[in-house]
Amino acid sequence: MQIGTQLDWIVLVIYMIAMLLFGTYFAKYNKDTNDFFFGGRRFTWWIIAMSIVATGISSHSFVKYSAMGFKYGFSSSMSYINDWFFVPFFLFGWLPIIIYSRVRSIPEYFERRFSPSARFLVTILQLLYLVGYVGIGFLTMGKAIMPLMPEYLTFFGIQFHITLMGLIWITAFVTGVYITFGGQTAVIFTDLVQGLMLMTAGFLVFFLGIAYVGGWDSFWSLLPTSWKLPLAHFNTPAEFNSVGTFWEDGIAGSVGFLFMNMGLIMRFMATKNVHEGRKAATINILFMLPLSAIVVGGGGWVAKAISVKFPSLIPAGTAPDAIFVVIANILTGPGVFGFIIAAIAAALMSTVATLLNAAAAIWVNDVDRPVRIWLKIIKKENPVDEKRAMVVARGATVAFTLLGILAVYAFSSYPTVYQAHAFFHATLTPPLMIAIFFGVFWKKFTPAGLITTVIGGISLMLLGNRYPLELIAPIAQGTPYDPVHPFTYMAALYNLIVCSSVAILASLLQHQLKRTANKIRKNVHHQKIMYSIIAFIIAIVVFDIATALFQLSIITFMPTFILTVVMSGFVALVTTFYVKYDPEAQTLGLTIWSIHQAKEWFKGRKLNEREGENAIVSWKLIETDNEDIINFSKHDMHKMAAEPGDLVYISDGRKYLGGLKSCHTVYGEPHNEKAIVHIRKLHIGKGLFVEGRMLEAEKEM
Amino acid sequence: MIDFYNTWLPYIYLYVGGGIFFLAGMILIRRTKAIDMRLKRDRFWWKALIFGYFYFAVIHAFLIIAALYL
Structure with missing residues (x-):
């Protein structure tokens, strides 16, 4: 079956270039590793919620859930609608602890909570987890593009046989180059666009498929009852059943994704505060994940209905993992199909970008610096050499891209990507999951x-x-x-x-x-x-x-x-x-039992939890000093229920920027100029505030 | 008609099994005062958490009923 046209390839290439340029634009916000890895911790919930969609929907999601949707029906959505059980633990346990303790990586948390040896072991497990995930992403991308390719390509008279692994090497090269030059801010904003694109592509295939079989009633009546059930059969067949999915995905997978996926944790750490992180996670799980279930499984569902109504359209021997590409090709015309494939590429790029950024963060924070301290090249109290750290981060990104390709070999023996991913989750998640879970919730x-x-x-x-x-x-x-x-x-x-x-x-x-x-x-x-x-x-x-x-x-x-x-x-x-261990000192502020203490440490003084309102103010530059404090009028301080020394977040008043132009700072002594805030040069440097634009101020704690 | 073993049993398994973890989480965040019920914001989150559990339970129940009877 011939799939795709030249126009589709052109669309795909244009998309890749557009994303590259778009991502590069945000490179100006990368001033140090805090920006490169955490986007300056400044974003509002909706930017993060939307960008998590693109991270959560990997290219493997389109391939594996469409394959399962085609074989087993609506129950392919199970994995997207079983994540709520651990949300209380995450929103009020892990998320505030990781933010208030000011750690820069999960392994760093383990050193503070347990010992340097614990950090060492967790670093290895984290890197294996991330590299494995990258490997799954590359494998899927290769499987998605493979049906588009002819058996041979000829360059300068030399004939090249096209193989899955060859394709993966090329895909990884293109992706790796793009990611190496982007930071977290670029990842967040490209993910925002890519998330919208993924949603559009998935719904497009789903609705076109329904129209193809004659509307919703026809679609519904074509499907057998067992196929319309939202949960798989209890314990059969071996490759897909409810009880297995509950333990592998609902428990191990959910905790793995929320608690130990450093890429996702870094995304939450990029929100402006814990409350925004909670909102982003909640909206994502309550609304975006169920929509994502349709986006990724819909292709398989309509393919099934089409195969019932028009048995000759989908060849009998079609591999389940190829079903999304095959059905998209049937339902869309030249160019539009290219857009759909670009969406799969977008899914890969966004997920892999996040994971590689996280792997690089772990390398810089938990391998490079500790090793240099151990070798006595630097001292523990030395500040981070930002210039060198950025070079190491980019080098690590390249190295982890290569390791991701090697990981593909471990997964390629599985008949479907779904099973390969399940094996990966079941194997690597439990030790880390137990380590994090017990570490945070059991003193x-x-x-x-x-x-x-x-x-x-x-x-x-x-x-x-x-x-x-x-x-x-x-x-x-x-x-x-x-x-x-x-x-x-x-x-x-x-x-x-x-x-x-x-x-x-x-x-x-x-x-x-x-x-x-x-x-x-x-x-x-x-x-x-x-x-x-x-x-x-x-x-x-x-x-x-x-x-x-x-x-x-x-x-x-x-x-x-x-x-x-x-x-x-x-x-x-x-x-x-x-191992020397002090159970009192090493649990304080690092377990759920002492979150209040963690908050006080984060602030550096006693908490002010009086609830106030946000203030809209214009800004005035103070050039006499460059201290990290800002001054509001007495009236505005009263409105915000703030006191000198409290933490404050100021952002450009334009909500649609989602906190892109913003910074965190501290309240100074009040003045008498109502609706005006006095800021310093360093705040303009951090927040990139525009002259004449109003600012919104929010008391943090 | 598909039997109970493959319709409602997976549902019960999911929401009872998952419910045990969920309930444990809710009790823990209250006992440890990680959620501070004196704050308006945290009271909102408490309600949102409970809502989320039933929201998904109702969605799944509705989909099973739709598959069996519509």
């Missing part, structure tokens, strides 16, 4: 619990992969066993159980662990004892990895399992022995 969670979760938990997860019938089948709730990809979804439940079990046990047994560690310390051979234990841990971890990777059967299941459990206990003991 008694210790470094021993955390490190055991990561090392012991992952080893037990590997055993689950090697012995699925012994370990996962008993909790699989009747989902069928697929010998090639055993319990892709229910593995998430098993992984959550083993990770949380070792976390809880290691934390609750802290007293006994301390006693044992003290006994070892008193032994004259304590170093030899500890080294022997560490050697045993390394041997078992290596053995578990080899057992899972090469499906080895050197020893039977039960001894392997017991050895791994014992090894996990030793991990807890070694951590207790070596």
Whole structure:
């Protein structure tokens, strides 16, 4: 089947160039790494909510949900409408903590809450998570464009055979170059445009499809009842069922997306305050995600109806992952189809841009700087060398783009992108999810619990992969066993159980662990004892990895399992022995139990929680000093219920800018010029305020 | 007609299973005073959270009924 025309390719190329230029325009807002990674923490909720749409809808979403929509119907929307359960934890736990604690990355939180070793392990897991996600994005993009391509291309008389991986390398190159030069502000604004474009493209295909089969009534009557149900069958088939999707996506996926996706967290950190972050997350989950479910699955739904009414239109052997492109080609004309494919490209670019920006942030904050401090090249108290950090950030972006391509090889063996993504979530999410969750919500969670979760938990997860019938089948709730990809979804439940079990046990047994560690310390051979234990841990971890990777059967299941459990206990003991931990100091302001304290630290003084109104003022430049304070009239201070020393956010009065021209600062002593604010040169530099334009001031806390 | 096992059971599993996590979250944010019910803004958020749970439950229930009977 011939798909696409030259006009479609022209539209696609024009779109790419337009996005490149649009993104580059916002580069002027990147003055330092705070701007490059967090967009200056200045944006209003609607900009962030809309830009999250483009981040949440990746190109893999179009491909995988249309494939599932075509095969199973409306239940493909499940993943987009099951995220609410963890929203209370996020809005009033993780979000305020990560903002008020002023950390620049998730691993940094782990160092403050636990120890530098915890930061090291979480950094590795975070980077694996982000690189894996990038890999999934590239794989999908390749699969989406592949049907458009001829079998061979000839350049200068040389014939090139077009392969999926070849296409992915080219796509990654183009995307990588674009992303390397954009910062968070560019990502947010290009995502805003791309989010609108994605919505338009998805709805266009959906409504054109409905019109194609003769309207809504015809569309509805063409579909079998089982296909119209919004939730999949309870536990069959193996590749798509409700119970599996609940654990893999509703639990592991939702928490993974909201709590440990550094790209998304950075987007929330780019909002002007916690309240705006809450609004952005809520609007996104309540309204944008259900709409997104139609946008990404609609292509598959109308394809099914069309295949019932016109059986010859969609070839019998069409791969499910190609269904969106095939149906878009049928429903749209030349040029419009190019727009649809550009939307898929937009989805990839926005998601990958976010992830690569996050990976670069982690590299700069959690690898580059700590390593340089460790090597004594710089001192801990030295300020960040912004110029160098920007160069490192861009270099890291290129490196992670390449690693993302390598990750594609790990996922390309799966029959559908949906299963590859599910495997990815089920495997990598649970240890980090438990680490973040217990870290934030359980004061008694210790470094021993955390490190055991990561090392012991992952080893037990590997055993689950090697012995699925012994370990996962008993909790699989009747989902069928697929010998090639055993319990892709229910593995998430098993992984959550083993990770949380070792976390809880290691934390609750802290007293006994301390006693044992003290006994070892008193032994004259304590170093030899500890080294022997560490050697045993390394041997078992290596053995578990080899057992899972090469499906080895050197020893039977039960001894392997017991050895791994014992090894996990030793991990807890070694951590207790070596890691210094002060449970009082290291939980203050860093768990949900002391958020008020975190807020006070953020402000640097006592909170003022009196509720006031915003003030609209004109500005006057004070050139006698350049302090980071601004002065309002007594009347305006009273209106805002503000006092000198409180935090204030001022922005350009034009709401549609969404906070692009704005900055955070502090109230100074009041004056008597009503409706006028005195600002300094540094505020103009940060906020890029325009002369003659009114400003809106909002008391923060 | 499709049986209960494949219509309402997934729904019950989702909203009871998910509801346990949701309820745990709601209790935790109240107990820890992460949500301060003395503030008007936080009272709004409390209501919004409860609304969200039922909003999705009603959407799914409506879609199941539509699939079975419309």
